[in-house]
Amino acid sequence: MCGIVGYVGSSRAVDIVVEGLRRLEYRGYDSAGVAVPDGARVRVSKRAGKLVNLEGALADDPLPASSSAMGHTRWATHGAPTDPNAHPHIDCHGRLAVVHNGIIENFATLRAELEAAGHHLTSETDTEAVAHLLEDACEASGGDLAEAMRQVCRRLEGAFTLVAVHADAPDLVVGARRNSPLVVGRGQGENFLASDVAAFIAYTRDAIELGQDQVVAITSADVTVTDFYGQVVQTREYHVDWDISAAEKGGHDYFMLKEIAEQPKAVADTLLGRLTPDGRLSLDEMRLSDDELREIDKIIIIACGTAFYAGLTAKYAIEHWTRIPCEVELSSEFRYRDPIVDRSTLVIAISQSGETMDTLMALRHAREQRARVLAICNTNGSTIPRESDAVLYTHAGPEVGVAATKTFLTQVVACYLIGLYLAQVRETKFGDEVAIEVDQLDRMPAAVEQALETMEQIRALARELSDSKSVLFIGRHVGYPVALEGALKLKELAYMHAEAFAAGELKHGPIALIEDGLPVVVVVPPRGRDALHDKIVSNIQEIRARGARTIVLAEEGDDTVAPWSDTLIQLPKVPTLLQPLVATVPLQIFACELAMARGNDVDQPRNLAKSVTVE
Numbered sequence: 001m002c003g004i005v006g007y008v009g010s011s012r013a014v015d016i017v018v019e020g021l022r023r024l025e026y027r028g029y030d031s032a033g034v035a036v037p038d039g040a041r042v043r044v045s046k047r048a049g050k051l052v053n054l055e056g057a058l059a060d061d062p063l064p065a066s067s068s069a070m071g072h073t074r075w076a077t078h079g080a081p082t083d084p085n086a087h088p089h090i091d092c093h094g095r096l097a098v099v100h101n102g103i104i105e106n107f108a109t110l111r112a113e114l115e116a117a118g119h120h121l122t123s124e125t126d127t128e129a130v131a132h133l134l135e136d137a138c139e140a141s142g143g144d145l146a147e148a149m150r151q152v153c154r155r156l157e158g159a160f161t162l163v164a165v166h167a168d169a170p171d172l173v174v175g176a177r178r179n180s181p182l183v184v185g186r187g188q189g190e191n192f193l194a195s196d197v198a199a200f201i202a203y204t205r206d207a208i209e210l211g212q213d214q215v216v217a218i219t220s221a222d223v224t225v226t227d228f229y230g231q232v233v234q235t236r237e238y239h240v241d242w243d244i245s246a247a248e249k250g251g252h253d254y255f256m257l258k259e260i261a262e263q264p265k266a267v268a269d270t271l272l273g274r275l276t277p278d279g280r281l282s283l284d285e286m287r288l289s290d291d292e293l294r295e296i297d298k299i300i301i302i303a304c305g306t307a308f309y310a311g312l313t314a315k316y317a318i319e320h321w322t323r324i325p326c327e328v329e330l331s332s333e334f335r336y337r338d339p340i341v342d343r344s345t346l347v348i349a350i351s352q353s354g355e356t357m358d359t360l361m362a363l364r365h366a367r368e369q370r371a372r373v374l375a376i377c378n379t380n381g382s383t384i385p386r387e388s389d390a391v392l393y394t395h396a397g398p399e400v401g402v403a404a405t406k407t408f409l410t411q412v413v414a415c416y417l418i419g420l421y422l423a424q425v426r427e428t429k430f431g432d433e434v435a436i437e438v439d440q441l442d443r444m445p446a447a448v449e450q451a452l453e454t455m456e457q458i459r460a461l462a463r464e465l466s467d468s469k470s471v472l473f474i475g476r477h478v479g480y481p482v483a484l485e486g487a488l489k490l491k492e493l494a495y496m497h498a499e500a501f502a503a504g505e506l507k508h509g510p511i512a513l514i515e516d517g518l519p520v521v522v523v524v525p526p527r528g529r530d531a532l533h534d535k536i537v538s539n540i541q542e543i544r545a546r547g548a549r550t551i552v553l554a555e556e557g558d559d560t561v562a563p564w565s566d567t568l569i570q571l572p573k574v575p576t577l578l579q580p581l582v583a584t585v586p587l588q589i590f591a592c593e594l595a596m597a598r599g600n601d602v603d604q605p606r607n608l609a610k611s612v613t614v615e
């Protein structure tokens with residue numbers, strides 16, 4: 001949610017920053033802007049709409065060459081997405097500029113105070129108050145921008161990443177963070193600040209994590225990090241394990257298409273190195289001892305959106321393998337219902353970005369109740385794994401398309417690994433049983449590859465259905481979260497009404513929605529679980545009898561469903577618990593193709609942002 005880039009070095013700073021913004025645009029695309037120090041003032045260029053509008057403005061009226069610059073892509077919270085509300089925001093004299101990601105909760109009070117003191121604010125944003133607070137603080141601290149930032153941060157409530165430049169310090173960029181992401185990129189004779197390493201990965205893969213309530217000052221040679229009171233703090237440096245090619249479209253029209261195609265590799269990478277030579281599952285980065293894991297008597301998975309559906313999928317496997325009760329809860333609901341959590345509860349926080357505010361707040365609540373928290377995350381150095389007791393990284397590589405695809409599959413795989421590991425440690429499964437399950441998981445990259453072969457059939461189907469008003473999805477057991485995920489993808493990408501139901505629930509009300517020609521996608525479990533399978537075959541007949549157009553996903557060779565299927569999509573044969581890893585793939589392609597057929601921007605759907613850093 002909002003992308004921020006800052007740069008100091010010998011290259012043309014504004015160009016580096018605009019390029020960084022292009023790589024961060026998935027974080028928000030309501031407006032974009034940049035600022036550079038220019039003599040006695042800062043020069044700002046900003047435009048509502050996508051980055052391309054800013055690039056047009058810069059082509060017509062270029063900013064001067066400078067050694068420092070900063071920029072912002074916005075996902076609007078306070079104030080409509082207009083030019084005046086676009087970041088950066090400046091002080092009364094145009095001598096400093098600031099960009100912000102997050103929400104300043106006490107901004108109304110601060111704004112009233114500033115206006116009473118004679119400051120002139122021109123936008124509807126919470127951010128502009130910070131520019132004017134910095135103006136006063138700079139004056140009070142003799143022009144020390146980093147010190148001014150510290151003073152201002154101490155007055156702010158809410159979540160923020162702030163980055164600022166000042167005309168009097170043309171070789172300095174200052175940033176701060178609380179509950180919102182900011183990383184440092186360490187280059188040779190140049191340094192970077194960004195919401196995400198993607199912004200500077202073309203220049204350096206050496207990054208520094210910033211902790212909570214820290215202020216960072218970068219020059220071309222130095223990086224200095226302090227707390228909000230000026231105390232220098234130790235930081236953790238790390239090397240990013242992917243390169244620029246991972247953040248490019250690689251010949252695909254959209255990042256989402258590339259990321260769908262990358263799924264076999266993402267699953268394989270997440271599984272890599274998990275089995276020891278003696279056939280035991282090893283999760284050495286777990287940081288929770290076997291004794292601690294034996295004490296667990298309840299698991300609660302917290303997550304949002306697609307990650308929540310990964311959690312719902314995992315519940316079936318975790319309970320089956322470990323016999324530990326497992327609840328799955330939306331992070332945004334968790335802490336408001338006074339959940340029963342204690343030291344023997346394992347809370348699993350699933351988040352691709354590691355920055356989702358709802359999940360972060362839920363995690364903190366769980367830790368306050370002394371629960372052990374284990375993060376499943378795709379982003380090294382992000383806040384959620386840092387604040388957890390343990391972490392299991394999914395190795396999906398960067399996911400740029402706003403719609404989650406490869407990270408869903410890898411989150412399910414990571415949850416399954418945790419389930420099997422718990423089963424091994426607690427001996428609810430024999431070692432050889434765990435090894436058999438891991439072996440099945442190891443076959444999944446090939447199965448996912450096979451699921452991608454449905455691409456052409458799905459494309460044709462999507463073109464046929466592009467004028468549909470609504471699509472329903474039904475499934476049973478692990479097919480139910482798959483149905484939910486399919487419906488979510490369709491809503492967010494094709495802007496179509498889509499709803500998912502547990503197939504058994506249809507008869508309790510939703511079946512009234514079925515009318516002639518309504519497309520209904522049915523996820524059919526493999527035949528091994530006969531009761532489950534036969535029940536859903538009956539459900540297909542019930543909806544078809546009422547006029548539904550049935551789109552049936554079933555394992556290859558399942559000829560029992562063919563008579564009731566208007567379209568039959570064949571899935572690779574896999575065990576029931578693993579079917580989500582193959583059944584989700586055609587549904588991702590379906591949503592992507594329908595979005596394209598309807599002329600929507602697949603990678604940047606309207607009103608959304610990749611990383612949701614507000615509650």
Ligand code: M6R
Nearest residue numbers: 305306307351352353356403404
């Ligand atoms: O970064 P996270 O995994 O915490 O994000 C959670 C959701 O915001 C995310 O999965 C969202 O639902 C996706 N855009 C769905 O495609």
